[in-house]
Amino acid sequence: MKDVVIEIVKRLVDNPDDVDAKEVEGEQTTIIEITTNPEDIGKVIGKKGRTIKALRTIVNAAAVKDDKRVTVEIVEPDRR
Amino acid sequence: MKFVYRGKNVRRAINKGLKKLGITESDAEIEIVQEKPLILFGLLGGGTKVKIKPKGGFFPASAQKDKSSGKVEEYTRMIVGMIDKKAKVRVEKIKGSRISVNIDSSSKEIIIGKRGSTLDAVEYIVNLLVKRDPSTRVDVSVDCGGYKKNMSGKIKNSVRQASARAKKEDKPVKLEPMDSHTRKMVHEQIKSIEGVESESVGRGSSRRVVIKRKA
Numbered sequence: 001m002k003d004v005v006i007e008i009v010k011r012l013v014d015n016p017d018d019v020d021a022k023e024v025e026g027e028q029t030t031i032i033e034i035t036t037n038p039e040d041i042g043k044v045i046g047k048k049g050r051t052i053k054a055l056r057t058i059v060n061a062a063a064v065k066d067d068k069r070v071t072v073e074i075v076e077p078d079r080r
Numbered sequence: 081m082k083f084v085y086r087g088k089n090v091r092r093a094i095n096k097g098l099k100k101l102g103i104t105e106s107d108a109e110i111e112i113v114q115e116k117p118l119i120l121f122g123l124l125g126g127g128t129k130v131k132i133k134p135k136g137g138f139f140p141a142s143a144q145k146d147k148s149s150g151k152v153e154e155y156t157r158m159i160v161g162m163i164d165k166k167a168k169v170r171v172e173k174i175k176g177s178r179i180s181v182n183i184d185s186s187s188k189e190i191i192i193g194k195r196g197s198t199l200d201a202v203e204y205i206v207n208l209l210v211k212r213d214p215s216t217r218v219d220v221s222v223d224c225g226g227y228k229k230n231m232s233g234k235i236k237n238s239v240r241q242a243s244a245r246a247k248k249e250d251k252p253v254k255l256e257p258m259d260s261h262t263r264k265m266v267h268e269q270i271k272s273i274e275g276v277e278s279e280s281v282g283r284g285s286s287r288r289v290v291i292k293r294k295a
Contacts, residue, residue, distance in 0.1 A: 004162050031210050051208065054201035061198045062162040064213050 013040035029069040097132040102217040109133040148216040183224040246291045
């Protein structure tokens with residue numbers, strides 16, 4: 001599932017090479033943490049959060065089968 | 081082949097032309113023919129004229145459609161594949177720049193979601209991907225096992241009943257909350273029913289159509 005999310009996000013942004021994601025397993029919820037180029041964060045969120053919301057809806061539907069909850073978060077890259 | 085388009089300013093003339101031709105700016109050679117202010121809102125001429133020539137010649141709309149259908153199927157399959165890897169995705173209808181795809185799967189209920197919410201999310205993301213891809217210029221409508229088709233039939237029925245009630249009892253009748261496309265469809269339908277009018281009330285996801293008797 002993570003790989004497909006990466007595939008989709010890569011197609012939405014201007015800097016596809018900077019897209020990465022990792023799965024963080026929680027007790028009930030798995031979080032797919034996406035990192036992108038800071039310029040692209042807005043594109044992944046979308047107007048009024050529509051894009052990220054749609055991604056979460058789809059990912060959740062995919063997880064229903066395994067009786068799990070999965071969500072998608074965008075993580076700001078470290079700025080050191 | 082060259083095409084001339086007129087507009088209020090350069091930007092508008094170019095956008096109008098590109099839209100008509102179904103190409104992007106990077107695929108076009110653009111030449112400004114005339115740049116003047118509009119005379120009396122353009123009624124007496126004036127305005128800006130641009131000449132647009134598609135690079136590498138003009139390829140027929142049908143060729144573009146074939147390419148778009150393939151892409152649309154590919155994107156839809158990729159997204160729905162997360163939910164059901166065995167789901168079958170097929171382009172059902174092409175009408176102008178509107179492509180309808182249908183998904184067939186053993187887990188239809190999950191793909192559709194509560195009140196079609198998952199299906200809407202799939203459709204939204206497919207359209208985003210299609211818009212980002214310069215080789216496709218289409219609007220995609222995604223259905224699953226005829227769910228949307230059935231829903232629009234059911235909605236039309238309930239609109240007819242609600243209109244009859246609004247007229248008979250002379251009081252406003254509220255419909256279920258609907259998304260903007262559906263509301264537009266309902267408003268259109270109500271225009272064709274005599275003696276009633278409609279408006280939308282509420283905000284966000286609870287915005288709904290209210291049918292009233294015409295005063």
